[in-house]
Amino acid sequence: MKSKISMLVLAIMLFSLVTTSVSASNIDKKSEIFTVVDIQSELATQSKELSFDNMFDNYDTVITNPKLFREDVSDGQVTLNVQGQKFDINLEKIGIVDDNAKIITGEGNNVSVLDIPKISTYEGSVVGEKNSSVIFTVADDVLIGDIYLKNETYSIEQTTMLHNEKVVHVITSSKDEKKDRIIKEYNTDNSIVDNPRESNLSANIVLDISSLLRGTNIDIMASYDSDFNSEYSNPTAEIQNILSGVDSYAFSDANVDLNIKTYRYYTNIPEGTNNEIYDNFKDVAEDDRDSTSSDLAFLFSGKEMADEGIGTGAVYTGSSGQAYAVAQMVSAGTFSSYQASSTGKRVLTAHELGHNFGATHNEAYTWGNWPSYYTCMRSPFEGTSYPNYMQIEFSNLNDHGDSSHNNILHVVSNKGTIAGFQ
Numbered sequence: 370m371k372s373k374i375s376m377l378v379l380a381i382m383l384f385s386l387v388t389t390s391v392s393a394s395n396i397d398k399k400s401e402i403f404t405v406v407d408i409q410s411e412l413a414t415q416s417k418e419l420s421f422d423n424m425f426d427n428y429d430t431v432i433t434n435p436k437l438f439r440e441d442v443s444d445g446q447v448t449l450n451v452q453g454q455k456f457d458i459n460l461e462k463i464g465i466v467d468d469n470a471k472i473i474t475g476e477g478n479n480v481s482v483l484d485i486p487k488i489s490t491y492e493g494s495v496v497g498e499k500n501s502s503v504i505f506t507v508a509d510d511v512l513i514g515d516i517y518l519k520n521e522t523y524s525i526e527q528t529t530m531l532h533n534e535k536v537v538h539v540i541t542s543s544k545d546e547k548k549d550r551i552i553k554e555y556n557t558d559n560s561i562v563d564n565p566r567e568s569n570l571s572a573n574i575v576l577d578i579s580s581l582l583r584g585t586n587i588d589i590m591a592s593y594d595s596d597f598n599s600e601y602s603n604p605t606a607e608i609q610n611i612l613s614g615v616d617s618y619a620f621s622d623a624n625v626d627l628n629i630k631t632y633r634y635y636t637n638i639p640e641g642t643n644n645e646i647y648d649n650f651k652d653v654a655e656d657d658r659d660s661t662s663s664d665l666a667f668l669f670s671g672k673e674m675a676d677e678g679i680g681t682g683a684v685y686t687g688s689s690g691q692a693y694a695v696a697q698m699v700s701a702g703t704f705s706s707y708q709a710s711s712t713g714k715r716v717l718t719a720h721e722l723g724h725n726f727g728a729t730h731n732e733a734y735t736w737g738n739w740p741s742y743y744t745c746m747r748s749p750f751e752g753t754s755y756p757n758y759m760q761i762e763f764s765n766l767n768d769h770g771d772s773s774h775n776n777i778l779h780v781v782s783n784k785g786t787i788a789g790f791q
Contacts, residue, residue, distance in 0.1 A: 402438050402449055402512070403431045403525075403540065406532050419528065419539065423703045424710070424754065427545040432535040433512040433525075438505075442491060449516075451523050452542055456516060458503050460493035465613050466629045467588070472605065473657070474634040485632065488606050490613045504617065506610035510536050511603045513610050515711050524711040527602050536602045546754040556643075556678045557720050557730075557748040585623075585784040588630035588791065590663035592654060595636045596671030597698055605632050607698075608669055611714050618761035619719040619745060623780040630663040638668070643678025643695075646670060651693045658692065664790040665725055667718070668695040679707050679750060680717050682724030685783050689790040694721035706752035713753045715761045719745040723763060726787065727779035734764035734774040744769055746776050 408430045412419075421428050429452055441447045442460050449456050472483040488508045495501040498518055505514030505525075516523040522543040530537040591608050601607045609629065616627040638649050650668045658666040674697050682694035696717045701707040707717070723746050733746040740756040744764045751757035764770035765777040 402434050402441070402447075403429075403451065403538075404434070405429050405431050406537070408530060408532055408537055411530050411532055411537065419530075420700055420708075421539050421541060423700070424547060424708050425541050425545045426547055427542075429540040430532075431525075431538050431540055432532055433538055435507045435509060435512045438507055438512055439489070446496075451516065451525075452540055454523075457496040458493055458516070459496060460491035460503065460505065462489055462491050463613065463617075465490060465616055465627060466609060467631070470629055470631050472632040472634060473661075474636075476635070476637050476653070485605060486603075488603075488609055490609055492613070492617055502618075504610065504614050506606050506613065508603050508606040511606050512538065513606065513711075515614070522712065526711055527607065529600065529602050543754070548755050557680055557717065557750045583624060583785075584626060585788050586626045586628050587784065587788055588628050588662065588664045590631055590633050590654065590658050590661050590666040591629045591669065592633040592635060592650070592657075592666060593669045594634075594638045594671060597669050598634060598671070600671040600699060604634075604669075608632070610711075611669070611698075611718055614712075614715040614761060615719045615722065618715070619723075619763060620780065622763070622765060622767075623777055623784060625780060625784050631661045633657055633661070633666075635668075638670075638672075640672055640675065642676040643674045643681050646672060646674060647681040647683075647693065647695045650695050654693060659791070662791040664787050665692045665694070665722070667693075667722065669698050669718075670695055671699055673697065673699055673701065677701075680721045682721030684724050685727035685779070685787075687783075687786055692725060692787070692790055694725055696721050706757070707750045708752075708754070710753055712761065713750075713759075716745045716753060716759045717750065719761055719763075720748075720750075723776060723780070727783045728763055728776035729779070732764055732770075732774045732776045732779075734770045736769060742769075744774075744776065 438447060445459060447458050447460060449458060470485055472485055474481050486508055488506060490506045492504045494503060500519060502517045511527045513525050513527050524541050526539050528537045528539060593604050593608060598604050612627055612629060620627060635653060637653065654666045679701055680696035683691035685691055698709055698714055700709045707713055728746050730746055730748040734744045736742050740758055743751050743759045744762055745759060747759055751759050753759050763776040763780060764774040766775055
């Protein structure tokens with residue numbers, strides 16, 4: 370009898386060890402927010418291609434676990450393994466989308482109003498990394514964002530490819546950027562005939578100090594076309610991720626809060642040059658901007674513009690007729706300085722919105738020499754990779770600017786008028 374009991378106990382112990390081992394393995398497997406996957410078969414069967422080969426010597430293709438990310442970040446911190454590096458990240462949820470925002474689609478008598486899927490954005494910093502910053506946007510199907518360190522940036526971007534019914538993401542590091550590319554600079558915008566010429570206006574501005582201190586909410590009708598919709602698995606998450614970075618890095622110094630009032634999806638904007646796309650967008654967006662009570666209307670376009678422009682923002686005059694801007698959200702070509710990287714899309718968006726606030730090319734600021742750095746109003750677009758790095762910020766008196774290069778002053782001076790457009 371003792372022998373049988375001993376054997377039974379031993380069997381139970383062995384079963385417990387096996388069960389514990391299997392459970393631990395499952396926990397480890399499920400705890401991965403990023404899982405590296407081989408997508409060679411998907412590249413063939415889904416007739417897809419990735420443009421990252423043009424920019425990076427190395428990158429990871431992964432699937433993500435947005436649900437686990439949300440669970441992990443609920444206490445304000447998340448641990449991520451990114452390309453072999455472990456990061457403990459402090460994050461705080463931020464709001465950039467209006468509580469009553471909707472997605473409006475269709476034209477004419479076929480307009481539909483849809484609820485927005487659950488999308489959350491978090492910003493923060495890496496524990497132990499001075500001057501680091503992090504932004505992540507998470508939806509049910511995508512987890513995208515950037516980890517900005519002193520000498521390196523990790524970006525997690527979505528694709529339209531699926532692996533086991535999950536969206537494939539690409540993780541890149543700025544250290545893996547190709548350093549021997551021959552690039553061609555692209556114009557950030559072309560002049561619009563009806564717009565006034567840019568000039569250096571800082572000397573003529575008398576600033577009420579209270580306007581600098583006053584927080585100002587700017588409502589944006591975040592629009593996108595059918596090409597942009599086809600370019601991203603989750604287009605509204607992409608827009609939210611872009612504008613969150615623009616809000617945090619470019620406009621926060623002016624105490625401006627960008628707010629997505631609504632999303633507007635257009636299928637009737639044709640191909641064309643930079644200015645043609647702008648004109649067509651403005652024509653269809655004017656009534657929608659009014660009906661949604663939006664101060665500004667911005668088009669995130671998936672079209673490659675037919676000239677060397679990649680965006681246009683109407684120059685501020687104090688009139689709501691100048692409340693429009695467009696930007697190209699896809700690469701301008703293999704040899705272009707604009708590759709529509711995560712940072713590049715934010716720089717270009719800040720640039721064109723900057724025009725709406727009165728910021729000028731003349732007051733962009735440059736520092737450093739190989740590598741060189743530029744504030745976002747620089748034109749032509751210098752790039753966001755070695756050796757030219759455009760930054761998601763406006764020139765200012767605090768660090769990157771001087772009395773002749775102070776675009777943040779225009780933003781501060783004009784934000785109240787823009788907030789009164791609606």
